[in-house]
Amino acid sequence: MFAAFPEISFIWKYENTLDTIADDLPNVFKKTWVPQPMVLAHPKLLAFITHGGMNSVMEAGHAGVPLLGIPLFGDQDRNLKMLEYRKSAVIVEKNHITSEALISAMHKLTDDDSYRTRARTIAALARTKPLSGKQRFIAYFNHAVQFVHAEDQLDIGHRKLDTFRYYNLDIFVTFAAVLAAITYLIVKTVIFFGHRLLRFSHVPLSQKKQN
Known part of the structure; x- marks a missing residue:
């Protein structure tokens, strides 16, 4: 995929220093560690390729960067x-x-400005909330504290x-009872029709013809 975009520089966090993958590509810069928030905040950043962990998603959302996501497990998908x-990410399962799938996803993010526009809109919405998390907590x-005397009104009933x-x-118990009742009816129905079939199979052939 990297070779298909020679005009774009890729910063790749890759911890295996002995692996020579992509070493021959001048637009790929492999690093064992990357200051991710600083890189995401760079104004020339076009997209962020990530597995979609919550930290990465939150940091990219705050920076207003569209994502090329490759979810692996857990909450990433x-x-x-x-x-x-919200049209600010493209997913490749x-x-x-494949090279074709990754190249196609990159073209969507780099050629269609709507992804970056929507990502920036999400970032602006997050930054301009009427109250920050700290302000809401306070x-x-x-x-x-003001209504400490009304403890019974502020207490959580579920506690x-x-x-x-709980x-x-x-x-x-209700679900088990319904399931048991359905199972009982099915068993009784099978037994009933089973007995009818057995009785019918023991009737002599001449008697069946008369009937």
Whole structure:
């Protein structure tokens, strides 16, 4: 893929220093460590190729950089699909990785300015929220202190659930009862028709013809 974009420089975090992969490509710069937030904040950065871990997604979202995502496991697929839905990421599934697929995804991100525009819009929305996380925490903390005497109103009801409801045993018991009832009906139906078939199979042939 790198050779297909000679006009683009790729910074690749690659920790195996003994591997010579891409060493012959002048537009690929392999590093064992990269200051990711600083690189993502660079104004000339076109895209970020990532597996889609939450930290990378959050940092790219804050920087307003579109993603080429290759999810491997865990929450990565969900993280990337959230951005794909918002048209700020292109996903290449790990089971379908080919040079053609990667080149096509890169062309989408570099040729279509809408991906970068949407990524920047998401970043602007995050930066200009009416209240930051710190401000919200302080506001709710002060609110709780102000009404400390109303503990019964601010307390979470779920904290006082009994063991039966806390572990959803009421739901499991109901589900098990319904499942047992359905199983019982199926078994009884099979037995009923089985007996009918057995009785029919023991009727003499002459009697069957008369009937």
